[in-house]
Each structure stands twice: as structure tokens, then as C-alpha cells.
Amino acid sequence: MPAPTKFTTYIDEHADSFIKRLAEAVAIPSVSGEGPRRKEVFRMGSWLEGQLNTLGVKTKQVDLGKHTMDGQEYQLPPAILGKIGDSPNKKTVLIYGHYDVQPANKSDGWDTDPFTLVEGDDGRLIGRGSTDDKGPIMGWLNVLEAHKALGLDLPVNLRFCFEGMEESGSEGLDDLIKSEAAKGKDGWFAGVDCVCISDNYWLNSRTPCLTYGLRGLAYFKVTVSGPARDLHSGVFGGTVFEPMTDLITVMSKLVKSDGTILVPGVAEMVPPPTKEELEMYDKLDYSIEDIEDAAGASIAVSSDKAKVLMGRMRYPSLSLHGIEGAFYGAGAKTVIPASVSGKFSIRLVPPQTPEQIEPLVQKYLEFEFGKLNTKNKMTVENLHGGKPWMADHKHWSFEAAKKATEAVYGRAPDYTREGGSIPVTLTFAESLGVNVLLLPMGRGDDGAHSTNEKLDKSNYIEGTKLLGTYLYEVGAISQNA
Amino acid sequence: MPAPTKFTTYIDEHADSFIKRLAEAVAIPSVSGEGPRRKEVFRMGSWLEGQLNTLGVKTKQVDLGKHTMDGQEYQLPPAILGKIGDSPNKKTVLIYGHYDVQPANKSDGWDTDPFTLVEGDDGRLIGRGSTDDKGPIMGWLNVLEAHKALGLDLPVNLRFCFEGMEESGSEGLDDLIKSEAAKGKDGWFAGVDCVCISDNYWLNSRTPCLTYGLRGLAYFKVTVSGPARDLHSGVFGGTVFEPMTDLITVMSKLVKSDGTILVPGVAEMVPPPTKEELEMYDKLDYSIEDIEDAAGASIAVSSDKAKVLMGRMRYPSLSLHGIEGAFYGAGAKTVIPASVSGKFSIRLVPPQTPEQIEPLVQKYLEFEFGKLNTKNKMTVENLHGGKPWMADHKHWSFEAAKKATEAVYGRAPDYTREGGSIPVTLTFAESLGVNVLLLPMGRGDDGAHSTNEKLDKSNYIEGTKLLGTYLYEVGAISQNA
Ligand SMILES: [Zn+2]
Ligand SMILES: [Zn+2]
Ligand SMILES: [Zn+2]
Ligand SMILES: [Zn+2]
Known part of the structure; x- marks a missing residue:
């Protein structure tokens, strides 16, 4: 009617x-x-x-x-x-x-x-x-x-x-x-x-x-701390484990350039799309060109339209947002920061929940950090989340x-x-x-x-x-x- | 007299x-x-x-x-x-x-x-x-x-x-x-x-x-750029190559947790210490404990005194200082930064010169970046240097x-x-x-x-x-x- x-x-x-x-x-x-x-x-x-x-x-x-x-x-x-x-x-x-x-x-x-x-x-x-x-x-x-x-x-x-x-x-x-x-x-x-x-x-x-x-969200802060205060890289470079080195290393283990999430168990939680679903994405009046226009650059992760659209709508994604505590200004400062916190988040899709994701991230970061044999300390916090x-x-x-x-x-x-x-x-x-x-x-x-x-x-x-x-x-x- | x-x-x-x-x-x-x-x-x-x-x-x-x-x-x-x-x-x-x-x-x-x-x-x-x-x-x-x-x-x-x-x-x-x-x-x-x-x-x-x-210094800024503006990770996460992911990955290739420099050719330029030199370091009235006292934490890279002292005085070192252009504040911001610049520097010892080091770093970063197959762009600048x-x-x-x-x-x-x-x-x-x-x-x-x-x-x-x-x-x- x-x-x-x-x-x-x-x-x-x-x-x-x-x-x-x-x-x-x-x-x-x-x-x-x-x-x-x-x-x-x-x-x-x-x-x-x-x-x-x-x-x-x-x-x-x-x-x-x-x-x-x-x-x-x-x-x-x-x-x-x-x-x-x-x-x-x-x-x-x-x-x-x-x-x-x-x-x-x-x-x-x-x-x-x-x-x-x-x-x-x-x-x-x-x-x-x-x-x-x-x-x-x-x-x-x-x-x-x-x-x-x-x-x-x-x-x-x-x-x-x-x-x-x-x-x-x-x-x-x-x-x-x-x-x-x-x-x-x-x-x-x-x-x-x-x-x-x-x-x-x-x-x-x-x-x-x-x-x-x-999509939902699980937002993490991973902090690596070592010295009691910021150190001068001239005096201490080469003598101590540097928190930034360790943080950058563990952050690099989270996600690949093409967006593949490396935290075991996260991507696996999401079932593959049905044929009907795939067809829906193929039919959507939205193209890779539309996405690249919106981003202002030709940087789509794939030339497969359904894959790119599902990257936004149907799959989880992991983005690295920044680092708190490190040098962030213009110019050239030779500091070894004492404590640095990487910020990253995972966009979630059903059936993922922040509660399920958190222990996977925690465990994986601890595993990767353990491999470093560093004397620095690491903590992982879940800043906020939503289903x-x-x-x-x-x-x-x-x-x-x-x-x-x-x-x-x-x-x-x-x-x-x-x-x-x-x-x-x-x-x-x-x-x-x-x-x-x-x-x-x-x-x-x-x-x-x-x-x-x-x-x-x-x-x-x-x-x-x-x-x-x-x-x-x-x-x-x-x-x- | x-x-x-x-x-x-x-x-x-x-x-x-x-x-x-x-x-x-x-x-x-x-x-x-x-x-x-x-x-x-x-x-x-x-x-x-x-x-x-x-x-x-x-x-x-x-x-x-x-x-x-x-x-x-x-x-x-x-x-x-x-x-x-x-x-x-x-x-x-x-x-x-x-x-x-x-x-x-x-x-x-x-x-x-x-x-x-x-x-x-x-x-x-x-x-x-x-x-x-x-x-x-x-x-x-x-x-x-x-x-x-x-x-x-x-x-x-x-x-x-x-x-x-x-x-x-x-x-x-x-x-x-x-x-x-x-x-x-x-x-x-x-x-x-x-x-x-x-x-x-x-x-x-x-x-x-x-x-x-x-020691001398060669200070680098490596910039990875992609989208024309900062993007929202909800809308774009999973669809585009993210500059932070690429930057963190290449930065993670520079140095190991224990301070080993991974840029080929850099460490190799420095001859090993003579026996006389080693004895000099062993005799120095300066201990690992002194270094850790100054750093305020037990984070020396080794328990070998000469090795730690040479790390400061006789060998080059590479420190990651920070990132310009990424989120650096407290809290949880879900941004995909459009362009991010990693800052790092290498402390140099004879016979290294900034002029010799720069092309090694440039070439290596390009090699590592090339492996990513990303559509983002990378540039490397030598911000300043000293012999x-x-x-x-x-x-x-x-x-x-x-x-x-x-x-x-x-x-x-x-x-x-x-x-x-x-x-x-x-x-x-x-x-x-x-x-x-x-x-x-x-x-x-x-x-x-x-x-x-x-x-x-x-x-x-x-x-x-x-x-x-x-x-x-x-x-x-x-x-x-
Ligand atoms: Zn002074
Ligand atoms: Zn002075
Ligand atoms: Zn609104
Ligand atoms: Zn609204």
C-alpha cells in the first residue's frame, strides 16, 4: 500500500x-x-x-x-x-x-x-x-x-x-x-x-x-616501558633496551600492509560469505573508484570490488592510529622515550565481540613481546569497545x-x-x-x-x-x- | 713538569x-x-x-x-x-x-x-x-x-x-x-x-x-603517504592501504630489540676492537650498574661490561624517536592518518660518515618498502648529520x-x-x-x-x-x- x-x-x-x-x-x-x-x-x-x-x-x-x-x-x-x-x-x-x-x-x-x-x-x-x-x-x-x-x-x-x-x-x-x-x-x-x-x-x-x-570496535593501548625517564640517544643508544624499538616491533606484528589481521583467531571467527551475499556485494552501486575518490588516492587494497566492499562492511579490520609518549613534533629530536603506548583498534563484525577479541590480542602481544627477550615491560589495555x-x-x-x-x-x-x-x-x-x-x-x-x-x-x-x-x-x- | x-x-x-x-x-x-x-x-x-x-x-x-x-x-x-x-x-x-x-x-x-x-x-x-x-x-x-x-x-x-x-x-x-x-x-x-x-x-x-x-649522527625522516586526507577507520579500515601500517612495518626492520642494526653495511663498516682497546673498556671505572642507575632501570642490553660500554662509545646505534603525523594524544581516536613520518637516527663512529650511511639507509628502506606491494608512497630524508x-x-x-x-x-x-x-x-x-x-x-x-x-x-x-x-x-x- x-x-x-x-x-x-x-x-x-x-x-x-x-x-x-x-x-x-x-x-x-x-x-x-x-x-x-x-x-x-x-x-x-x-x-x-x-x-x-x-x-x-x-x-x-x-x-x-x-x-x-x-x-x-x-x-x-x-x-x-x-x-x-x-x-x-x-x-x-x-x-x-x-x-x-x-x-x-x-x-x-x-x-x-x-x-x-x-x-x-x-x-x-x-x-x-x-x-x-x-x-x-x-x-x-x-x-x-x-x-x-x-x-x-x-x-x-x-x-x-x-x-x-x-x-x-x-x-x-x-x-x-x-x-x-x-x-x-x-x-x-x-x-x-x-x-x-x-x-x-x-x-x-x-x-x-x-x-x-x-561494525563494532575493540580499541587497544599497548604500552612498553623501560627507563625511569626519557634518555638521550647519544648517551644511552646502544646500551639499553629501547621501548620504542620493542613497541614498533610488536605493532608491526598486528597487521599486514594489505590489511590481513595477524592476530590468530580474529579473522577466523568470521564465516565466509555465502554465494547470495557475494552477489549482493557485486551488485552494490558502489565501486572501487568511489572508494578511491573518497580517499583521494588510488590506494584500494584490491581490484576485486566485492573484496574491497566486504573489507569495509563484512570483515574485521585493524588500524594503527598512533603512538603516545614518543616524539611527535616536526624537526629532529634525539630522544629515547621512556614509555610509549601504541594505539590500535579492530573493527568487529558478527559474531565477534570485544570480550572475545581482547584475550586473543592480549595473548598474541605477550607471545610476540616474549620473543624479543627484552628487559622492558609491556602492558595491554582495552580502552573501549562496542559490539x-x-x-x-x-x-x-x-x-x-x-x-x-x-x-x-x-x-x-x-x-x-x-x-x-x-x-x-x-x-x-x-x-x-x-x-x-x-x-x-x-x-x-x-x-x-x-x-x-x-x-x-x-x-x-x-x-x-x-x-x-x-x-x-x-x-x-x-x-x- | x-x-x-x-x-x-x-x-x-x-x-x-x-x-x-x-x-x-x-x-x-x-x-x-x-x-x-x-x-x-x-x-x-x-x-x-x-x-x-x-x-x-x-x-x-x-x-x-x-x-x-x-x-x-x-x-x-x-x-x-x-x-x-x-x-x-x-x-x-x-x-x-x-x-x-x-x-x-x-x-x-x-x-x-x-x-x-x-x-x-x-x-x-x-x-x-x-x-x-x-x-x-x-x-x-x-x-x-x-x-x-x-x-x-x-x-x-x-x-x-x-x-x-x-x-x-x-x-x-x-x-x-x-x-x-x-x-x-x-x-x-x-x-x-x-x-x-x-x-x-x-x-x-x-x-x-x-x-x-x-659519535656522529645521521638523522632520518621516513614518510609514508597515501590518502589525500585523514580517514575514519570505520569507513575505510579494510579497504585501503594504510600509511601507518606500512611505516610501522619498515621501521620495525631497522633495529632489533637488543640494538643490532639491521641496515646492511652499517655495522660492518666498523672494525672490531683490538685487544688493547678491549682491555681499556674492561678497565674503565664504569659499570653496567652505573648505566642502569643513570637509566633508572635494569635494562642494559648485555651483562658483558665491555660490550655495553662499547655500545655507547665505540659502536653505532640506531634509535627510533617517534612518529610525526599520527595520533599522539591520550585517549582513543579512530583515525587513519594520511601521511606519517618516522624519525630515527644512527649514532656514527669512525670511519662512518653521514654521507656513506645515507645511501645505505635509503636503499634498504626502499627495498623493504618494495616488499610490501603497497600503493602508498615512501620518501626518505636525511634531516641532519654530523661526522x-x-x-x-x-x-x-x-x-x-x-x-x-x-x-x-x-x-x-x-x-x-x-x-x-x-x-x-x-x-x-x-x-x-x-x-x-x-x-x-x-x-x-x-x-x-x-x-x-x-x-x-x-x-x-x-x-x-x-x-x-x-x-x-x-x-x-x-x-x-
Ligand atoms: Zn649543555
Ligand atoms: Zn656545555
Ligand atoms: Zn554526526
Ligand atoms: Zn548523525
Whole structure:
């Protein structure tokens, strides 16, 4: 059941006023990571709550407490929970979004003021938050407005969970979700049948996609210590075991140039792809050229497209990030650092968990370090971790999104997994025990955290139709499922 | 011919006034590396010139021009050249010293004000510059004072070359030495028979030594570049060749944990020690325990004393200093750095030269990098270098210093080579073509560049006698050589 024609017509006819709505949202510099702008995040939350209330959504602000940032204590912006519709005959969809944005200053290299939405001749709507994540939130508001104006019943019950700290670690949100979920029938998320998050992007600038997987992470710090203080290489070079030499040696044992992970047991945990999966990667509208364009250099690890795409989406990867405690400046300093810490992380995919990976890394590093016969000491710490997430992409929620995509864009979506993580996804999936769908609105080249962040007008308007149509497709399923 | 008894008696009797002289010098905070204190370096130079003039030394200040430091232009402190005695029947000894000092602030952890000389109960004379290098310069002034007061003729002709930029790279000095040397008979260094520098330290706190070698240096920066910008490891990890992985791998090929240099041809250039040499190292009053005490941990590369001492003095060593361009902070950042530069240096010994070492390193790194089959790019730069220096320790100047040591300390000196470099040593040796003797006054635990820098009173007073006696021993030789 596609959306009624008058709904899509309404969206097209009100494109200008929807852009105005986005402009209003962008004009509030709700940067969660900058103390002086924290009050703007609160202002944004109130503005959003006002919009929801006007559109018939019952809301509640949830105080998430305080936190410390850059040595100062701040009040956390509230989570805004919303509720509209309570029909036992309809499915209930929980929508997540975040109303805070990344920092942005004209001096970073923006062509225009980041907090003034500018519409380019090419249809780009340029401004901080346009695509991450105010555009998608406005999309939901647009859908609500259309239904209110047209006197249409919503095809599903909706619940909203909007936060103002996503760009700064989503502080407090996990606890809120877990405690609301634990309340069961008395909680705000009672009866939720599925979750829909619009906070990621198409792989490219052409093809809509549905995202069903995210990689997890295990981040390690391996420290080698020797002398009591930094030494001069003239005086001590050649006489003592040097921590840097040992650290570089063990770090070199972790991963090969082509990305092969050398820690025994890590790669082996992941089953090989099925034939069906391989075909999916081959079919994805994303090429090695796209990846190399994004990286700015011809440095793909392979000329096999499926292999490279699976490298991002389906396999674990190990990256060496840097060294703490060694000389890092320009110029030539002849120091033997006393204690140095290598930082590296492993992106995880199902069925890997940080808990399983940690002992493998620990044991292997100890084995390699043991071979050195050095008198230095080594310690390994797991700085943080997160489980990978994968949804059933044949679930009815994904089927609904697929049909909606076909209806709005006239083509089937790509099915993608993301290389990074959106931790709240896993929290929803685990706390509520329901399917989570990532339904992106923007394109891969939107520059979410960069200068000149944009959302194409067509993605905004067609994306609004997509969100609404998705609800109708879910509604259609609810009649018989 | 030891010094006349009335000379040594004078030194003993005037110890208090000599300490006062050192206190006056320490009270001028002539820190060459700090812009606001640059004027104090000039004040120190004038004070020193005044002392020399009072003691009968003819002087000239040489303007060394300007330089830029921390983005600001400064006048370089002058070199102070001095001359006393012109007898064709006497040898001519050139004395070098530096009147600038390292930075020092009470807040760095000094127990007392660094620019107020404090005499401890234990005989330590504590203050910035006490041992590096104001103490030794005052030693020469004390010798001159004794001769003037006693109406004694100096046993040699003396030339002085004092600079005020040693702690900041000796800017301008090399050119001055070379141009004065090039003037031959018309230059300030005309007729110089040998050079004596007192600007290093005993190995330990017990045994005087003569130093006849310094290691050289070849400092390298190896850069691996790939993507056009830093990448997010979630999005790109597993899809591209990562510069850090390649850099860490090639850096791991340079040196083994025990210090073995893996660059083919480097270690092989150095001939094995003769039996006589080995015996010298075995006899040195310096132990593995001394080295580990100084390093603050039991991390010596061997339990073979001669091997460890030769590691510092007689063999090249390769140290990895750090990485520029990678993540170096605390915490966990998931970046794939776009371009990273490893810094490492090789300490050189005769007959190695930076010019010979560079192509070996270049070729080897290219070979190792080639094995990776990566699409990243690598470049190798030689950031700076200096030749090693070694003097004939059986030269008459060393013989004179040995006799002087026996006369003053009642024991033969240790013969040492230093692991670090004092570049001016080589400049004197090569420009003037004469023997250079390093005749240290202070002890290995003086903490030259550290907090609570000190010179023991006994080293100052006996050291003054040593410098004077050395001149008499040179004078004795000059009668028949
Ligand atoms: Zn976002
Ligand atoms: Zn974001
Ligand atoms: Zn010095
Ligand atoms: Zn110094």
C-alpha cells in the first residue's frame, strides 16, 4: 500500500515551506561539543518539542543529568520523547534522531555561514546539520504536517526519541532507553514493533539504500616501558633496551600492509560469505573508484570490488592510529622515550565481540613481546569497545522500506552494512528486542562532519516522501501480520 | 713538569673567592634559548670579557649576525676571542668554552633558585651553569688570576674562544672558526698547537677522564603517504592501504630489540676492537650498574661490561624517536592518518660518515618498502648529520693531561669516548688540523641539563689545579718537541 497521492502531492507543493523549516532548525547552532553553545542545544530541543506539539505529538522532556566536558560541568540536553497514535490495530514505529550538530565555523573553510541554510543553484541545501541529522528529523515533521493538514490518519502509531548529545557520545541516552524498556507496558516504548533511524547515508550519490549492519570496535593501548625517564640517544643508544624499538616491533606484528589481521583467531571467527551475499556485494552501486575518490588516492587494497566492499562492511579490520609518549613534533629530536603506548583498534563484525577479541590480542602481544627477550615491560589495555550490530534485512520493516523506496525512487534499494558504528542502534535492538532499520535520507557525499555540509533538495523532498511511504508500507503489513 | 707548588697553594687558599666568581657568573641568567633572556647572554659576555681583560687577556668581540628564533629575529651573542702570550718558544693552546646556559626555572623542580649559586653541606655548588659550562670557564680565569697575583709567567701562550650560543646550536660559530683558520698567520688562531675543551663529564663520580672520541649522527625522516586526507577507520579500515601500517612495518626492520642494526653495511663498516682497546673498556671505572642507575632501570642490553660500554662509545646505534603525523594524544581516536613520518637516527663512529650511511639507509628502506606491494608512497630524508670525531689519545696534549691528572688526583685518568656529539670539536680539529683534547671538570651525575645542576666544590678546585697543571705539562713538552 503506497502512500495516498494527496500525501505525495502535498509534499511536492510544500517543498519551499519544508526548506524554511530546515532553515529554522539549521539557524540554531546546537553544537553539543562546545560549552558556550550548550544553551543553543537546549533552545533547539525546545523548538523541536514545540513543532511536535503543534503537529499533535504528545511529548515529554527527560532530564539526563549533568556531565563534565573540558573540565567544566554542564547540564545534559534533554531527550525528547514523543507519542502519537495508540491504536491497537496499528503497528508502532519508534523513530530516533538527534537534534545536536557537529561544531562548525566559517573559518574552518566553509564557503557560507554554516548556520544559515543556503540553497545552491544545483539544489544543494548547505548548512551545518542539514543532513546530520536535522534534515531527517524535519522529514518526519513534514510527514506529520502533511497528515494534519490533509486530515489523514497516520497509518501507524509513532513514538519518537530525539537526543541532543549524539555528536558528543550520546551521554545518558543508553540508560534512558534501557530504563524505559525495562518498564515494559508502563514505559514510553511500550508496544514498539520496530525502530527506524535515519542518521546515515547512501553509499554514493545515486542509489538509495537500506542499512542492516554496523561494525563494532575493540580499541587497544599497548604500552612498553623501560627507563625511569626519557634518555638521550647519544648517551644511552646502544646500551639499553629501547621501548620504542620493542613497541614498533610488536605493532608491526598486528597487521599486514594489505590489511590481513595477524592476530590468530580474529579473522577466523568470521564465516565466509555465502554465494547470495557475494552477489549482493557485486551488485552494490558502489565501486572501487568511489572508494578511491573518497580517499583521494588510488590506494584500494584490491581490484576485486566485492573484496574491497566486504573489507569495509563484512570483515574485521585493524588500524594503527598512533603512538603516545614518543616524539611527535616536526624537526629532529634525539630522544629515547621512556614509555610509549601504541594505539590500535579492530573493527568487529558478527559474531565477534570485544570480550572475545581482547584475550586473543592480549595473548598474541605477550607471545610476540616474549620473543624479543627484552628487559622492558609491556602492558595491554582495552580502552573501549562496542559490539557489532546486524539486523535481519528480510524483516517486514526492511520489506516495507524496500517497497517505499521502489515507490518513491522507482528502483530497489542497495542493502548495505556500514564500517563504523552508531552505538544507539545496538541499544535499541537489545533493549527492545525488535528489528532496527537504518533508512538514510542523504547521500554519501553530504560531508556530514565536514565543511559545507549539505543535503540535496531532492533527497530532502523525496526523502520526506520515503519516510511517509515507509509508514504506509508498514501499515499495510500490520493489517495481516 | 708539574705546576709550581705556589700555584696549587694559591688555588687552595682562594677557593672561597673562586666560588664567589662562579656565583657571580651563575647569577647572570644567560639562557640563549629564551628570547626575553637574550640580553642576559650579552651581559654575561661583557662580564666575561671584563674578567679576561682584568687578568691581562687581550680580547675582541666578534659579531655573529642575527638569527630567527620562535619566529622573531634576534642578534646573536658575540664570540669572545682572547689572546695572552706570544712567545715563539712556547706552545700555544686554544681554549674553548660557552658562556650561555640551558633554561631553568624554579618551577621545573629546582630545590633552590637556579640562578643563585648555593653551596650544600656536601660540597655541591648548585646552580644553572655551575658545571655546564661556567665552572670550567671560571677554572681558566682562576688559573689566570693565580699567575697574575703570583707574578708567574704562563707556561704556554693561550688563545680563547668563548661562545654564547652553544645550548642553541652554536649558530655562527662554525663560520667564524673556519674563516679565522683560513686567515692562517693573520688569523686569531695563528700558531695554535692544540685545542682543549672542558665541556663534558667524567663517566662516574669517582674517576677523572680524558675524552678522545665523540659519535656522529645521521638523522632520518621516513614518510609514508597515501590518502589525500585523514580517514575514519570505520569507513575505510579494510579497504585501503594504510600509511601507518606500512611505516610501522619498515621501521620495525631497522633495529632489533637488543640494538643490532639491521641496515646492511652499517655495522660492518666498523672494525672490531683490538685487544688493547678491549682491555681499556674492561678497565674503565664504569659499570653496567652505573648505566642502569643513570637509566633508572635494569635494562642494559648485555651483562658483558665491555660490550655495553662499547655500545655507547665505540659502536653505532640506531634509535627510533617517534612518529610525526599520527595520533599522539591520550585517549582513543579512530583515525587513519594520511601521511606519517618516522624519525630515527644512527649514532656514527669512525670511519662512518653521514654521507656513506645515507645511501645505505635509503636503499634498504626502499627495498623493504618494495616488499610490501603497497600503493602508498615512501620518501626518505636525511634531516641532519654530523661526522664522528676521534683524536689520537697518545698525542702529547693527552700525555700532558694524563700527567696533570696524576699530579692532581693521584691516579691515571680513564680514557673515554662519548656517545653524543659536541660539533665544535670536529670543527676545530678539521679547521686547525691540530689535536683536540676534551678535559672534563665535572662528574657524570652533575645533571648538566637537569634541575639542581651542580658542580662539586672539589671538582671545581681540583679541576682548576688540573687545568693549570695541564698547561705546565704542555709547557714542559714544548721545551723539547
Ligand atoms: Zn548523525
Ligand atoms: Zn554526526
Ligand atoms: Zn656545555
Ligand atoms: Zn649543555
